[in-house]
Amino acid sequence: MRSFLLPCIVLALGASACATKSVATVSSNEGLSGRGPPSPPPPAPVPPQPSVSGEDAGLSSLTFGPIYYELDSTTLRPESRDTLDRLAEALRRRPGAQVTISGHTCELGTTEYNLALGQRRAAMAKDYLVKLGVGRNAITVVSYGEESPAAQGSGEDVWSRNRRSEFNLSVAQARLDAR
Numbered sequence: 001m002r003s004f005l006l007p008c009i010v011l012a013l014g015a016s017a018c019a020t021k022s023v024a025t026v027s028s029n030e031g032l033s034g035r036g037p038p039s040p041p042p043p044a045p046v047p048p049q050p051s052v053s054g055e056d057a058g059l060s061s062l063t064f065g066p067i068y069y070e071l072d073s074t075t076l077r078p079e080s081r082d083t084l085d086r087l088a089e090a091l092r093r094r095p096g097a098q099v100t101i102s103g104h105t106c107e108l109g110t111t112e113y114n115l116a117l118g119q120r121r122a123a124m125a126k127d128y129l130v131k132l133g134v135g136r137n138a139i140t141v142v143s144y145g146e147e148s149p150a151a152q153g154s155g156e157d158v159w160s161r162n163r164r165s166e167f168n169l170s171v172a173q174a175r176l177d178a179r
Contacts, residue, residue: 066150066164067125071108073115074124084125087167088132095135101125101166103143104150106159111145117141125165 064087067080076084091097103118122141130136150162 010148031035037052064167064169066166068160068166069121069163071159071163074117074120076128081128084128087130088129088134091129091134091138094171095138096136097169098140099129099170100142102148102166102168103141103145104148104162104164104166105146106162107146107154108147109146114145115143118145120125121142122165125138 006099024052042073066081067083068077069075069080086118087099091099101122103122105114105118108114119141126136126139126141129139149158149162150164151158152167
């Protein structure tokens with residue numbers, strides 16, 4: 001009996017925000033030189049996906065880039081909700097699919113705070129997917145805090161790209177009898 005394993009579909013979708021060491025920064029925008037919040041970074045390039053046929057093609061043909069958060073926030077942006085709506089639809093169509101949501105933050109704040117913030121952000125995305133009908137057991141959350149940046153350097157442009165949640169999707173194909 002030969003077994004076939006459908007290739008894992010790995011897509012990044014992240015939503016982690018950076019923490020700050022000052023509570024005043026979290027609750028007030030006074031120190032931002034009169035500028036509004038920075039615009040979200042452009043979507044990261046998505047690697048080519050392996051071709052798959054049959055019922056798994058619907059899941060593999062969708063791309064789910066990272067979702068982004070504001071500084072020290074777990075609030076889902078409208079564009080993040082759109083991405084999660086598409087992901088939930090794809091997961092509901094394929095009950096055997098699994099998704100791991102990883103939370104990431106920028107370097108601002110302590111390591112402990114950033115790990116907790118990344119966990120809260122990933123949990124917020126999970127809760128949203130569950131409300132849309134995705135089974136809790138199909139979703140795993142993990143936080144990397146500031147330890148796995150998408151961009152290197154400092155400054156708001158770099159930090160905003162690191163405040164993300166990423167999505168790792170996988171679908172296992174049933175074993176087939178190849179006699």
